[in-house]
Amino acid sequence: MKRIFKNKVTFLVMFVLSFFLTTCTQEPPEEEQTLPILTTNEITGITTTTASCQGKVTSDGGATVTTRGVCWSTTENPTTACSKTSDGTGIGSFTGNLSNLTPDTKYFVKAYAINAKGTAYGAQKTFTTLQDQTMPEVTTGDITHITATTAICTGNVTSDGGATVTERGICWDTKENPVKDGSKTIAGTGVGEFSCNLIELIPNTKYYVRTYAVNKIGTTYGEQKTFTTLKEKTLPTVTTGDITNITATTATCSGNVTWDGGAEVTSRGICWNTNENPSTEDSKTSDGTGAGLFAGNLTELTPNTTYYVRAYATNSEGTAYGEQKSFVTNKDEAPNTFKDSRDGKVYKTILLGKQVWMAENLAFLPEVSPPALESANEAYFYVYGYYGTDVAVARETENFITYGVLYNWTAAMSACPDGWHLPNEDEWYELFEFAGGILKAGGRLKEAGTEHWSQPNEQASNSTGFTALPGGARGMDGDFINMFVNGNWWMSTKQGLFDAMFLSIQAHHGDVKRPILPKRNGFSVRCLKD
Known part of the structure; x- marks a missing residue:
């Protein structure tokens, strides 16, 4: 009887323990379950086609995490419908290995975890895969400053191939396809333009030149170029x-x-x-x-x-x-000069084609005004740099002696002496044609050198003997402008009531220009024989 009672007590104890144990391991009711909670952690081991991403499920939401891993895409907010890994179950840390990635591409990544309530995601993170690593790309530039024993060559590393360029430079030889194991100049590291000095060359010798660039994949060369060193220095x-x-x-x-x-x-x-x-x-x-x-x-x-x-x-x-x-030389000066009876000044003259021109700017100065005074209808006379009204003082200035007088158009129309006149557009054009045409006439009419003209005095030869000088102008702002840079000469051809044409020759060009400006400007005059 006692034994039967003892067995019943034992059975009852086992039943109670089993009930409590079962009760403790059961999941909460479905209405109390939530999505898992997890984090997306560090992305490491990035290569051209692979990477690793760590995640951690910190709560299963009251329902067993049946799948966890990492999902990714090249667009934002990837889901498990995109590429993904499966990295176990339950809570805790895990690592997903991303594969089959595209080089040099930005990816968006999230950790994910799935339980009975659905799929939860960690925060989105991004990374970019590495470029495919290839040999660098380099170009060979110009070869300049060639002497008997030296030269300069430029180059440009346009791509490092995805790996650091550890050396770049120029190599050369007297044989084709020079390599860096021969004569060379090292010009640093990395991408970008560079320049090298080629030294200890042999005079009067043909050389072959290539740029080169080195990274861990190998050495690449730019296109081959050639040059020949000069002979030993001699007289010109x-x-x-x-x-x-x-x-x-x-x-x-x-x-x-x-x-x-x-x-x-x-x-x-x-x-x-x-x-x-x-x-x-x-x-x-x-x-x-x-x-x-x-x-x-x-x-x-x-x-x-x-x-x-x-x-x-x-x-x-x-x-x-x-x-x-x-x-x-000619026997006497008389045939090539003209004396103005009004003031006794003697002008050089020159025969150009069928035209006889004064070879100097007109310097007839019956009166003088400061540049602030102007008119389109009344005659005004100016001397560059002189702001007074004393004719005698103005005649003593260096600018008057060298460049003559600046006239407004009205003064220019009557300034030439008897037997001479202010040329019109067609007469100027005949001169331009004699001097080689519009594009070349400026250089052939200008005084050569830079005694009066500013550098570079482009194409100036004065091969015609016209000796055009840069007398500047009295500008529309009421002051003198552009001496040494521009020479301007009135034409008798007017444009409307207030404007007229003129010839302009510039230090930086070899052509002639025929602009139109108001008659109140002050320009030089060249007289043409009737």
Whole structure:
């Protein structure tokens, strides 16, 4: 009897324990369950096609987490309908390995967890896959500053191939396809433009040149270019050109430095004497530097005299001369001058085609006004830089002596002496055609050199002998402008009641321009013989 009772007690205890244990492990009622709670953590191990992302389920929401992992997309807010991993069940940390990614692409990532209530997501994170790593891309630039033993070459690393460029530079050889194991100059690291000095070259030798760039994938080269070093430095080569515009006391001679001898030409010009073989110790002009064409104006010559002329050019090795030429000045000055009976001034004149022009700006000055005074209908006379009204004082100024007078259009129309007149548009155009056309006439009409004109005095040769000077203007703002830069000359051709045409020649251009401006402006005058 006691044994039966003991068995019943044991059974009852086991039943109660089983009931309580079962009760403790049951999930809450469905209405109390929620979505899981989780976080999206660090993204690591990023390559061109893979990455790893960590997540953590911190609460299962009262219902078993049956699936957890990472989902991703190239658009925002990825879901489990996108690419995903499956990384176990339950709460706790996990890691998802993302694969089959596209290089150099931005991805959006979220951790996810699923329970009976649905799918929950962690915060969105982003990362970008690495680029595919290839060899760099590099181009070979220009080869400049070539001497007998040196040169400069530029290059540009346009892409590092997704890996750091650890070395870049220029390599060269006397054989094709030079490599960096031969002669080279290193020019740093990374992408971008660079420049290298090629040194210890052999004079008068053809070289092959390539840029190169190195990253961990390998070495790549730019396109091959070639150049030839100069010969050893020698005297320049210069030729003596034609002698033109001969008067009793002046002439013009051209020259051409065809080679600088491998060293900078620091001086060039024309030298002359009444004895043969003139040198730079005799009379000479200085007409710039470097190689190329130039013209020199020979002055203070003696009428009816034979002169010997040579072009010259000087570099660090010495002075070279062109072939000798000779000419004879005119017997007297009378046929090439005109005396204005109004004030006794003598003007140089010149025959250009069928036209006889004054070769100087008109300087007739019956009165003078400051630039603040103006009119389109009454005659006004100005001298550049002079703000007074005293004619005698104005005549003493250097600008009057060199550039003459600035006239408003009304004054210009009656300023030329008897037998001469202010040329119209067609007459100017005839001169332009004689001087080579609109695009070239400016250079051939301008005084050569930079004694009066500003640099560069583009294409100036004065091959016509017209000797156009940059006298500037009296501008519409009531002041003087543009001396040394512009020369402006009125035409008699008017445009309407208040405007007229004029010729403009500029220091920075070799052509001629024919603008239209109000008559109250002040410009120079060149008279044409009737």
